Structures are given as structure tokens and as C-alpha cells.
Amino acid sequence: MGYNEKTRRRAAEILSERRLSAETAAEQRRERVFREIPEAEQYDKKLSACGISAVRALIKGGDVESELTKLKTESLSVQREYEQLLDRHGYTLSDLEPDYFCEKCGDTGYFESGNKTVMCDCLKTALTEAACEELNRNSPLTLSTFEDFDLKYYSMDIDDRYPRSPYEQMSKILRYCKKYADNFSLGSGNIFMRGKTGLGKTHLSLAIANEVIKKGYGVIYAPAPKIVATLEKEQFARDKSASDVSMFTDCDLLIVDDLGTEFSTQFSKSAIYNLFNERLLSGKPVIINTNCELTELEELYSQRFISRIMGEATRLDFFGTDVRIIKK
Numbered sequence: 001m002g003y004n005e006k007t008r009r010r011a012a013e014i015l016s017e018r019r020l021s022a023e024t025a026a027e028q029r030r031e032r033v034f035r036e037i038p039e040a041e042q043y044d045k046k047l048s049a050c051g052i053s054a055v056r057a058l059i060k061g062g063d064v065e066s067e068l069t070k071l072k073t074e075s076l077s078v079q080r081e082y083e084q085l086l087d088r089h090g091y092t093l094s095d096l097e098p099d100y101f102c103e104k105c106g107d108t109g110y111f112e113s114g115n116k117t118v119m120c121d122c123l124k125t126a127l128t129e130a131a132c133e134e135l136n137r138n139s140p141l142t143l144s145t146f147e148d149f150d151l152k153y154y155s156m157d158i159d160d161r162y163p164r165s166p167y168e169q170m171s172k173i174l175r176y177c178k179k180y181a182d183n184f185s186l187g188s189g190n191i192f193m194r195g196k197t198g199l200g201k202t203h204l205s206l207a208i209a210n211e212v213i214k215k216g217y218g219v220i221y222a223p224a225p226k227i228v229a230t231l232e233k234e235q236f237a238r239d240k241s242a243s244d245v246s247m248f249t250d251c252d253l254l255i256v257d258d259l260g261t262e263f264s265t266q267f268s269k270s271a272i273y274n275l276f277n278e279r280l281l282s283g284k285p286v287i288i289n290t291n292c293e294l295t296e297l298e299e300l301y302s303q304r305f306i307s308r309i310m311g312e313a314t315r316l317d318f319f320g321t322d323v324r325i326i327k328k
Contacts, residue, residue, distance in 0.1 A: 007127060011109075015107050015109050019107035026097055026098040026099065030044075033086070037086070043081065047078055047079060054068060057071065102120060104121075105120035105123070108120075144202070146181075153323045154169075154320050161319075166319055169320070177191075177208055181207070182211070184211070184212045186284070187283060189312075191285075191287045193205065193287065193316045194290050195318025195319055198322030198325065199322065201318055206255075208253075209253070209255055218251045220251040220255065222254075222256065223258045224260065224261055225261060227248060227256060227271075228271060230248070231248075231271040231275070232267060249279060249282070254285075254286045256288050257289045259288050259297070260292035260296060260297055273302075276309065286313070
């Protein structure tokens with residue numbers, strides 16, 4: 001599975017912005033040092049001249065080895081004097097060089113290894129970030145926080161059907177979600193949120209997403225119907241390279257909202273199962289929200305599938321009265 005052109009362009013922009021920022025900052029430091037130590041600029045020009053002379057020697061031909069040896073000796077001598085000058089003023093040569101985000105590739109996205117050009121991990125990460133941005137562009141990721149989750153809308157009365165009041169249950173769930181977000185890592189567990197509509201499942205999962213994103217992780221939030229539609233589009237696309245489907249499996253945290261509301265077909269059942277199975281096998285966390293009863297999910301998928309999810313996730317049961325109705 002590949003990335004579409006829009007995602008690739010955005011990833012390239014991310015690296016380009018980093019590279020430009022590092023080089024601009026380095027140039028500003030150089031100008032400051034040269035103003036403070038005018039002699040330093042002369043040494044810098046001498047070093048550059050040695051490099052230019054080396055290139056000319058290669059082009060000119062003749063006794064290239066002898067000429068390069070001579071230039072190398074001269075360059076090392078100039079560099080030592082340059083370093084000593086900078087040291088007397090509290091600087092080093094590295095202070096004048098760009099401080100790239102990725103030292104391995106210099107924020108270009110590629111590096112040479114064994115006579116091969118290899119894609120750097122930083123570009124892979126940028127591609128993930130770019131695809132997450134694109135897929136989340138129309139998602140309400142910024143609309144919900146832990147701070148605006150109000151427990152006052154949950155009753156303190158205990159219903160005979162449940163072991164505790166909605167207020168106690170939601171207080172417990174809120175604490176769990178906060179702790180999950182605070183301690184999130186690539187090895188965090190999965191969460192299965194189940195309950196009727198309007199009880200805060202989406203709100204709390206998005207609040208977790210907000211905190212996880214702040215930590216620098218890639219998060220994808222998507223309703224189950226959208227995931228199925230994307231998987232189906234990729235399945236039947238002629239150009240397999242123009243897909244962002246891999247982001248569902250590669251992102252650091254996948255949040256699936258409204259599981260069970262997608263149009264049920266043999267393809268959707270298989271696609272959802274394969275997606276969850278791949279993430280579970282790779283140990284990548286998933287948060288699943290559903291309004292369905294477990295028996296309904298078993299009918300939609302299979303008992304084996306639901307048992308697998310239940311065995312791999314912390315179950316959070318939401319109960320009470322639809323908060324949206326109370327607010328009205």
C-alpha cells in the first residue's frame with residue numbers, strides 16, 4: 001500500500017520546512033559570529049576556497065592525487081587555526097553548521113547506504129504525519145477535551161440494572177481515560193467503549209486523541225463506515241499507489257467510532273477483521289466505540305472476532321441518560 005501524491009507532497013514540505021529552518025538559523029548564527037569575530041569570516045572563505053580548488057583539480061586532471069593531498073594539508077591547517085580562533089571566543093565549528101532535525105539525512109529524507117539511496121525513517125514518519133493530517137482534516141479532533149467533559153450531567157441515582165450510578169461509573173471512566181492519555185506509548189493497550197448514544201464515548205476518545213497528538217504521536221479518528229469505504233475504494237482501485245489505507249494500520253493510535261453502523265457485507269466484515277487483526281498482532285493500540293450490544297456485534301461479525309477484541313481490550317461500559325437530551 002502506498003501514499004497518494006498529496007500525502008507525498010505534504011511529507012516533502014514537512015522535511016523542507018525543517019531543513020530551511022535549520023539552515024536559516026545556522027546562517028543567522030554565522031552572521032552573528034562574523035560580526036563579533038571579523039577574522040572568522042576570512043578563515044571561512046579560505047576553507048571554501050580549498051574546496052573549490054579541489055573540484056577544479058579533479059576537472060583539470062594531471063597529477064590530481066598530488067594536488068588533492070596538498071589541498072587537504074592546507075585545508076586541515078586552516079581548519080585547526082579556525083577552530084582555535086572560535087574556541088577563544090567560546091564557539092565551535094559545529095555552531096556555524098545547521099542543526100538538522102535528522103542528522104542521518106540532513107532533513108532530505110534519504111541517505112546513502114551500501115551504494116544505495118535509502119529512505120530515511122524521518123521521511124517515513126513524515127509520510128505518516130501527512131496522511132494522518134489528511135485523514136483527520138474533517139474530523140472533530142479539536143472539539144473535545146477532558147476539561148470540557150462535565151460529570152454533572154450524569155445521575156447519582158443507582159439503577160437496579162447496574163452496579164453503580166452513572167455518575168460513579170463515568171467518574172471512573174474519566175479517570176481511566178485521563179491516565180491512559182497521560183501514559184500513552186506505542187505499547188499502550190486497547191480500549192473498547194460500549195454504550196447507548198449520547199453518553200460521551202466519542203467525546204472521551206477524542207479527548208484522548210488530543211492529548212496523544214500533543215505528545216507527537218500520529219492519531220487517526222474515523223467512523224467505521226468511513227474506514228470501510230476507504231478500504232473498499234483501495235480494494236477496487238486501479239492505482240494501488242494512490243491509497244492512504246496503510247495509515248489505518250501504521251498510525252500510532254487508531255480510533256474507530258460507531259463500530260457496527262457500517263453497511264454490512266462480506267467485504268466489510270472481512271476488511272474490519274483484517275484491519276483489527278493486523279493492529280492487534282503488531283501491538284498497535286486501538287480505541288473502539290460502539291452503540292451496539294455485544295450480541296449485535298457478534299451477529300454482524302462473529303463471536304470469535306468479538307471475543308478476540310474483548311480479550312485484547314479494556315472494556316468501558318457507558319450507561320445513563322443521553323447527555324444531549326439533558327442539555328436541551
